[in-house]
Amino acid sequence: MDLTVVAYVAYLLISVALTVWVARTLSRNGRIFIASVLRGDEKLADAVNHLLVVGFYLVNLGFVALYLKAADAVENARGLFEALSVKLGVVLLVLGVMHLGNVWVLNKIRRRSLMEREQPPPVPPQGWTTTVPAGA
Numbered sequence: 001m002d003l004t005v006v007a008y009v010a011y012l013l014i015s016v017a018l019t020v021w022v023a024r025t026l027s028r029n030g031r032i033f034i035a036s037v038l039r040g041d042e043k044l045a046d047a048v049n050h051l052l053v054v055g056f057y058l059v060n061l062g063f064v065a066l067y068l069k070a071a072d073a074v075e076n077a078r079g080l081f082e083a084l085s086v087k088l089g090v091v092l093l094v095l096g097v098m099h100l101g102n103v104w105v106l107n108k109i110r111r112r113s114l115m116e117r118e119q120p121p122p123v124p125p126q127g128w129t130t131t132v133p134a135g136a
Contacts, residue, residue, distance in 0.1 A: 003074040007083045014084070015064040015091045019057065022095050026102070027053045037110040039117075056098060063094050 027049055034052075035045035067087060074080050 003076065003080050004070055007070060007074045007080050008068060010080075010084055011068065011087050012064070014088055016061065018088075018091065018095065019060045019064065022099070023053050023056050023060075026056070026099060030102075030106075033106060033110075037106055037113055039113060052102060056102075059098060060091075060095060064091060067091070 030052070031045060031049050034049050035042060038044050038048065067090065070083055070087075072079075072083075074083055
Protein backbone atom coordinates (compact mmCIF):
# COMPACT_ATOMS: atom_id res chain seq x y z
CA MET A 1 0.00 0.00 0.00
CA ASP A 2 1.22 3.49 -0.84
CA LEU A 3 2.40 5.52 2.20
CA THR A 4 0.40 8.51 0.99
CA VAL A 5 -2.78 6.48 1.36
CA VAL A 6 -1.68 5.40 4.84
CA ALA A 7 -1.15 9.07 5.70
CA TYR A 8 -4.64 9.90 4.41
CA VAL A 9 -6.27 7.14 6.46
CA ALA A 10 -4.37 8.01 9.62
CA TYR A 11 -5.12 11.72 9.16
CA LEU A 12 -8.84 11.09 8.68
CA LEU A 13 -9.13 8.71 11.63
CA ILE A 14 -7.24 10.97 14.04
CA SER A 15 -8.89 14.20 12.84
CA VAL A 16 -12.42 12.83 13.03
CA ALA A 17 -11.74 11.32 16.47
CA LEU A 18 -10.32 14.64 17.72
CA THR A 19 -13.27 16.59 16.32
CA VAL A 20 -15.79 14.26 17.95
CA TRP A 21 -13.95 14.36 21.29
CA VAL A 22 -13.68 18.16 21.31
CA ALA A 23 -17.33 18.60 20.28
CA ARG A 24 -18.56 16.25 23.01
CA THR A 25 -16.38 17.91 25.64
CA LEU A 26 -17.52 21.39 24.63
CA SER A 27 -21.15 20.30 24.52
CA ARG A 28 -21.06 18.65 27.93
CA ASN A 29 -19.18 21.43 29.70
CA GLY A 30 -20.55 24.36 27.71
CA ARG A 31 -24.20 23.60 28.44
CA ILE A 32 -23.98 25.20 31.90
CA PHE A 33 -22.40 28.32 30.42
CA ILE A 34 -25.08 28.56 27.73
CA ALA A 35 -27.84 28.12 30.33
CA SER A 36 -26.31 31.01 32.29
CA VAL A 37 -26.18 33.18 29.16
CA LEU A 38 -29.80 32.38 28.42
CA ARG A 39 -30.98 33.21 31.95
CA GLY A 40 -31.57 29.62 33.01
CA ASP A 41 -33.87 28.62 30.15
CA GLU A 42 -32.89 24.93 30.04
CA LYS A 43 -34.82 23.98 26.89
CA LEU A 44 -33.41 26.90 24.94
CA ALA A 45 -29.92 26.15 26.29
CA ASP A 46 -30.18 22.55 25.10
CA ALA A 47 -31.39 23.66 21.66
CA VAL A 48 -28.63 26.27 21.27
CA ASN A 49 -26.03 23.80 22.52
CA HIS A 50 -27.17 21.22 19.96
CA LEU A 51 -27.10 23.78 17.14
CA LEU A 52 -23.58 24.86 18.14
CA VAL A 53 -22.40 21.24 18.13
CA VAL A 54 -23.88 20.61 14.67
CA GLY A 55 -22.24 23.78 13.33
CA PHE A 56 -18.96 22.79 14.97
CA TYR A 57 -19.07 19.37 13.28
CA LEU A 58 -19.94 20.85 9.88
CA VAL A 59 -17.19 23.44 9.90
CA ASN A 60 -14.46 21.22 11.31
CA LEU A 61 -15.22 18.08 9.34
CA GLY A 62 -15.55 20.19 6.20
CA PHE A 63 -12.12 21.66 6.88
CA VAL A 64 -10.67 18.19 7.54
CA ALA A 65 -12.05 16.98 4.21
CA LEU A 66 -10.78 20.01 2.27
CA TYR A 67 -7.33 19.77 3.88
CA LEU A 68 -6.93 16.05 3.07
CA LYS A 69 -4.89 16.29 -0.13
CA ALA A 70 -1.15 16.15 0.42
CA ALA A 71 1.09 18.48 -1.57
CA ASP A 72 3.78 15.84 -2.06
CA ALA A 73 3.76 12.06 -2.13
CA VAL A 74 4.87 10.40 1.10
CA GLU A 75 8.02 8.42 0.37
CA ASN A 76 9.05 6.94 3.74
CA ALA A 77 8.05 6.65 7.42
CA ARG A 78 9.70 9.97 8.25
CA GLY A 79 7.66 11.73 5.56
CA LEU A 80 4.53 10.03 6.88
CA PHE A 81 5.05 11.42 10.37
CA GLU A 82 5.99 14.85 9.06
CA ALA A 83 2.90 15.06 6.85
CA LEU A 84 0.66 13.86 9.69
CA SER A 85 2.16 16.30 12.20
CA VAL A 86 1.61 19.29 9.92
CA LYS A 87 -1.92 18.30 8.99
CA LEU A 88 -2.97 17.39 12.54
CA GLY A 89 -1.33 20.53 13.92
CA VAL A 90 -3.39 22.68 11.58
CA VAL A 91 -6.57 20.77 12.47
CA LEU A 92 -5.86 21.29 16.18
CA LEU A 93 -5.30 25.01 15.61
CA VAL A 94 -8.59 25.27 13.71
CA LEU A 95 -10.39 23.42 16.53
CA GLY A 96 -8.86 25.82 19.06
CA VAL A 97 -9.80 28.91 17.06
CA MET A 98 -13.36 27.62 16.65
CA HIS A 99 -13.58 27.02 20.40
CA LEU A 100 -12.22 30.47 21.26
CA GLY A 101 -14.60 32.08 18.76
CA ASN A 102 -17.59 30.32 20.33
CA VAL A 103 -16.53 31.31 23.85
CA TRP A 104 -15.95 34.92 22.77
CA VAL A 105 -19.41 35.22 21.17
CA LEU A 106 -21.14 33.56 24.13
CA ASN A 107 -19.27 35.81 26.55
CA LYS A 108 -20.42 38.90 24.62
CA ILE A 109 -24.01 37.62 24.83
CA ARG A 110 -23.58 36.88 28.53
CA ARG A 111 -22.23 40.37 29.27
CA ARG A 112 -25.13 41.96 27.43
CA SER A 113 -27.55 39.76 29.35
CA LEU A 114 -25.96 40.73 32.68
CA MET A 115 -26.21 44.42 31.81
CA GLU A 116 -29.91 44.01 30.96
CA ARG A 117 -30.52 42.33 34.31
CA GLU A 118 -29.32 45.37 36.21
CA GLN A 119 -32.37 47.11 37.54
CA PRO A 120 -33.05 50.79 37.05
CA PRO A 121 -32.81 53.00 40.14
CA PRO A 122 -35.79 52.54 42.52
CA VAL A 123 -36.69 56.24 42.36
CA PRO A 124 -36.49 58.29 39.18
CA PRO A 125 -34.29 61.39 39.34
CA GLN A 126 -36.16 64.36 40.74
CA GLY A 127 -33.96 67.11 39.43
CA TRP A 128 -30.47 68.21 38.63
CA THR A 129 -27.95 70.05 40.74
CA THR A 130 -25.78 72.79 39.43
CA THR A 131 -22.04 72.78 39.81
CA VAL A 132 -20.29 75.57 41.63
CA PRO A 133 -17.01 76.74 40.10
CA ALA A 134 -13.93 76.26 42.32
CA GLY A 135 -13.04 79.27 44.44
CA ALA A 136 -16.50 80.86 44.29
